[in-house]
Amino acid sequence: MSVHAESKSWSVPQLAQARAAGRKLVMLTCYDASFARVLDAAGIDLILIGDSLGMVVQGHESTLPVQVDDIVYHTAAVARAAKHPLKIADFPFGSDGSPAQAFAAAVRFIQAGAAMVKLEGAGHKLGTIRYLVEREIPVCAHLGLTPQSVLTMGGFKVQGREQSAAERLQAEALAVAEAGAALLVLEGVPATLAAQITQASPIPTIGIGAGAGCDGQVLVLHDLLGIDTGHRKPKFVKDFLAEGGSIAGAVHAYAEAVRAGTFPTMEHSYA
Numbered sequence: 001m002s003v004h005a006e007s008k009s010w011s012v013p014q015l016a017q018a019r020a021a022g023r024k025l026v027m028l029t030c031y032d033a034s035f036a037r038v039l040d041a042a043g044i045d046l047i048l049i050g051d052s053l054g055m056v057v058q059g060h061e062s063t064l065p066v067q068v069d070d071i072v073y074h075t076a077a078v079a080r081a082a083k084h085p086l087k088i089a090d091f092p093f094g095s096d097g098s099p100a101q102a103f104a105a106a107v108r109f110i111q112a113g114a115a116m117v118k119l120e121g122a123g124h125k126l127g128t129i130r131y132l133v134e135r136e137i138p139v140c141a142h143l144g145l146t147p148q149s150v151l152t153m154g155g156f157k158v159q160g161r162e163q164s165a166a167e168r169l170q171a172e173a174l175a176v177a178e179a180g181a182a183l184l185v186l187e188g189v190p191a192t193l194a195a196q197i198t199q200a201s202p203i204p205t206i207g208i209g210a211g212a213g214c215d216g217q218v219l220v221l222h223d224l225l226g227i228d229t230g231h232r233k234p235k236f237v238k239d240f241l242a243e244g245g246s247i248a249g250a251v252h253a254y255a256e257a258v259r260a261g262t263f264p265t266m267e268h269s270y271a
């Protein structure tokens with residue numbers, strides 16, 4: 001039996017309560033049971049079974065080859081071991097193209113142990129968010145640098161730098177909340193813009209490369225452990241293993257830094 005830093009299990013309504021109480025939300029990606037035990041014991045609030053597994057576990061150049069079966073498999077492994085964190089399963093590319101298709105995948109994610117599902121984008125995805133929420137499936141939105149848009153973006157590029165793009169992002173953030181999303185990941189967005197979006201947002205925001213003004217932070221687990229995944233390292237990545245001294249210590253150091261507001265600094269953000 002592991003010793004848990006937090007004894008409670010997270011529920012979706014508690015996300016808004018944490019935000020109202022001024023408590024930062026600490027999220028990490030995780031793909032297997034052994035690491036899930038470490039994250040659970042360290043008191044991580046939210047675990048994302050991210051489609052980033054395509055790059056850090058499967059060795060692909062992008063997240064595009066990931067399948068629904070892969071997310072189901074890894075969600076089940078994580079859910080067996082992590083009891084307290086809220087588990088969020090990431091829709092892989094092409095699995096959320098229509099509301100009915102997304103619903104079928106979401107049911108598999110929930111039955112594998114997820115409590116929430118995450119999808120990239122707004123636009124036609126707003127209808128899908130509404131469709132899932134009406135069917136009692138909690139949804140996390142994801143805007144800004146959406147890695148599944150790598151082909152149209154022409155690479156993993158910071159989003160919202162021009163005024164028109166910033167305004168579009170602000171409108172999308174309000175729209176996903178209006179459609180029923182309960183959480184919003186902001187990735188690869190200038191820190192000032194992410195802070196403005198967070199202030200205007202009716203739902204909590206989680207940043208990755210979006211500055212310290214968000215309501216919480218997320219990182220890819222392998223990045224926090226300083227593992228060379230063979231891909232270009234984004235500016236927002238910080239190796240916590242050096243200061244943490246061990247894998248559990250690194251996860252702990254990350255959680256403490258997010259809660260204290262000492263991570264990220266501008267060194268790990270975009271101006």
Ligand SMILES: Nc1nc(=O)c2c([nH]1)NC[C@@H]1CN(c3ccc(C(=O)N[C@@H](CCC(=O)O)C(=O)O)cc3)CN21
Pocket residue numbers: 051052055056063145147156157158188220222223229232233234235236
């Ligand atoms: N290990 C890992 N960490 C991640 O954060 C991550 C993945 N994999 N795979 C899926 C996506 C891809 N991500 C990425 C990948 C690269 C950059 C990157 O190199 N960005 C440039 C931005 C340049 C600019 O537009 O100014 C950078 O210099 O940080 C950002 C996000 C985030 N996600």
Ligand SMILES: CC(C)C(=O)C(=O)O
Pocket residue numbers: 029048049050051052053090142185187208218219220
């Ligand atoms: C980087 C996070 C937000 C993600 O979507 C993933 O890990 O797949």
Ligand SMILES: [Mg+2]
Pocket residue numbers: 050051052063090147
């Ligand atoms: Mg993802």
